[in-house]
Amino acid sequence: xxxxxxxxxxxxxxxxxxxxxxxxxxxxxxxxxxxxxxxxxxxxxxxxxxxxxxxxxxxxxxxxxxxxxxxxxxxxxxxxxxxxxxxxxxxxxxxxxxxxxxxxxxxxxxxxxxxxxxxxxxxxxxxxxxxxxxxxxxxxxxxxxxxxxxxxxxxxxxxxxxxxxxxxxxxxxxxxxxxxxxxxxxxxxxxxxxxxxxxxxxxxxxxxx
Amino acid sequence: xxxxxxxxxxxxxxxxxxxxxxxxxxxxxxxxxxxxxxxxxxxxxxxxxxxxxxxxxxxxxxxxxxxxxxxxxxxxxxxxxxxxxxxxxxxxxxxxxxxxxxxxxxxxxxxxxxxxxxxxxxxxxxxxxxxxxxxxxxxxxxxxxxxxxxxxxxxxxxxxxxxxxxxxxxxxxxxxxxxxxxxxxxxxx
Numbered sequence: 001x002x003x004x005x006x007x008x009x010x011x012x013x014x015x016x017x018x019x020x021x022x023x024x025x026x027x028x029x030x031x032x033x034x035x036x037x038x039x040x041x042x043x044x045x046x047x048x049x050x051x052x053x054x055x056x057x058x059x060x061x062x063x064x065x066x067x068x069x070x071x072x073x074x075x076x077x078x079x080x081x082x083x084x085x086x087x088x089x090x091x092x093x094x095x096x097x098x099x100x101x102x103x104x105x106x107x108x109x110x111x112x113x114x115x116x117x118x119x120x121x122x123x124x125x126x127x128x129x130x131x132x133x134x135x136x137x138x139x140x141x142x143x144x145x146x147x148x149x150x151x152x153x154x155x156x157x158x159x160x161x162x163x164x165x166x167x168x169x170x171x172x173x174x175x176x177x178x179x180x181x182x183x184x185x186x187x188x189x190x191x192x193x194x195x196x197x198x199x200x201x202x203x204x205x206x207x208x209x
Numbered sequence: 210x211x212x213x214x215x216x217x218x219x220x221x222x223x224x225x226x227x228x229x230x231x232x233x234x235x236x237x238x239x240x241x242x243x244x245x246x247x248x249x250x251x252x253x254x255x256x257x258x259x260x261x262x263x264x265x266x267x268x269x270x271x272x273x274x275x276x277x278x279x280x281x282x283x284x285x286x287x288x289x290x291x292x293x294x295x296x297x298x299x300x301x302x303x304x305x306x307x308x309x310x311x312x313x314x315x316x317x318x319x320x321x322x323x324x325x326x327x328x329x330x331x332x333x334x335x336x337x338x339x340x341x342x343x344x345x346x347x348x349x350x351x352x353x354x355x356x357x358x359x360x361x362x363x364x365x366x367x368x369x370x371x372x373x374x375x376x377x378x379x380x381x382x383x384x385x386x387x388x389x390x391x392x393x394x395x396x397x398x
Contacts, residue, residue, distance in 0.1 A: 007371040011346055039371055041378030045327040046346035052324065054235035058245075062227050065249055069256040070216045 003033050010036060014043035015050075116204045117178070119185075124153035124177035129190060129201060131174070137167040141193040144176070148186015150205050153177035167192075180207045218263065219256050226269045233273055233348060237280045237328060239321070251276045270358045273348050277340040281332055330380040334373060341366070342373040 012018050013026050030037050117127050143162040146152065154177070155161060178188065190201040213221075223230075230251060234244035254275050255262055262268050331339050341359070344350045352363050359366065 007367065007374075010371075010374065014346075035375055038376075038378035038382070039374040041381055042342075042374030042376065043346060043378075045330065045377055045381055046342060046374070048323060049236050049327055049331075049343075050347040050349075052236045054232035055241075057228060057231040057248075058241070061231070061245065061248075062224065065227075065245075065252045066216065066220055066223065068249060069252040070219060072253055072256070 003029075003036065005029050005033065005036055007036065007039060010040045011043045011046075014040060014047040016047070116206055117188075118206050118208050119150055119178050119180045120208045121180045121183075124179040127176045127178045127188070127203065129174045129176070129203075131167065131172045131192060131199070133167050133169060133172070136169050137194050139164055139194070140167045141191075142174075143189075143191040143193070145189040145191070146186065147189075148205065149180055149182025149184050149207065150186040150188065151179055151181055153179045178205065180205070183207050215256075215259060219259055222259065222262055222268060223252065223255065223272075226272055229269060229348075230272055230276060233276055236347060237277070237331075237343075239325065239328075247276060247280060250279050254279075267354060267358065270344065270350060270354055273344055273350075274340055274358065277343045278336055281334070281336045281339045326381065330377055333380050334376060338369065338373040338376070342370055342377070345370055346374070 009018065009022075009026050010030070013023060018026060030040050117125075119125055119127075141162065141164050143160065144152065146159050151157065152161065174190070176188070180186075185207050186205045188203045188205060190203075192199045227248075230248050231244065234247040234251075235241070238244045238247060251272055255272060262271060265271055331343070334342070341355065344358075345352075345355060350358075352366055355361075355366050356363055361369075
């Protein structure tokens, strides 16, 4: 049940800033009002956190935090263009590789074969991969490693992209726009890591002649 | 148009708020290492949003909001408690004297245990409630700043703050609510 009491005074009381008659007035209300009594306990707990001795940041920590932040590859969010949603749908026929994670084993599952994908110097081509799990995998780490004369379109010369994501139960489709920047071809390694397991996909890239 | 590098711009954005961020992280964690991890998480997010952050009026509020959101949503399993909490039940609610020592007896609990209990209770709030009440009661943001940050009118914010404090208080008063997540797994320090 709500009351008309000025509830911000509970916060002020909890912070120790009320005294005298005003403090007594608030306490008298709290005695009668269960809701405000609970809120005062919450406010006292928050005041306890606010009063913690926090110290100062370690010397050099600012520079270290900045350096790590700016050197971290951009994290691709779940809804970015790489992910194309769950389910096979019309994409099924064009899938390059499908990782089956039924049971999500305790050891890496070797890739059965190394598929090939033909890339172009002229325009990016979508390389479609699918990962299937039998359950939701929260906090999976997805890492893309590139070698040779290939790029992920829009990411310039980056050789590694990595982000943490939640994999849905069922099929998770990853669509990578790959483009060549030379004739020698290359390789893409897609690694999925989860506290319980790891899976690696390798795709060999050939440049269209 | 600025010609500074992203790193220079990021340093300029983050530096004025770094100590506040670190302090907030220390308040919400049990070890300096956990605090540094939390600060790093926020910094990574901030760098991704650098262009947007440079345009907003209160970057400190944004940074702290991100920090508390991450604390609630992504560090739920990271809290460690130094002792089993089962024997440290809180008193039932009794009208009368409301000195803090009544519900957190100093002779039974050291400060770290009390803090642990509070942090665990915070994690029982939904992310929005926990963040809002933390920004107001811990970080000292004004109602006007919260209005600008959330886009909600002051009356709505005050109501949410009160409900969040009351819920937190009830969680702390409910020993059974806390027991399942508190296990003796060693000191965090």
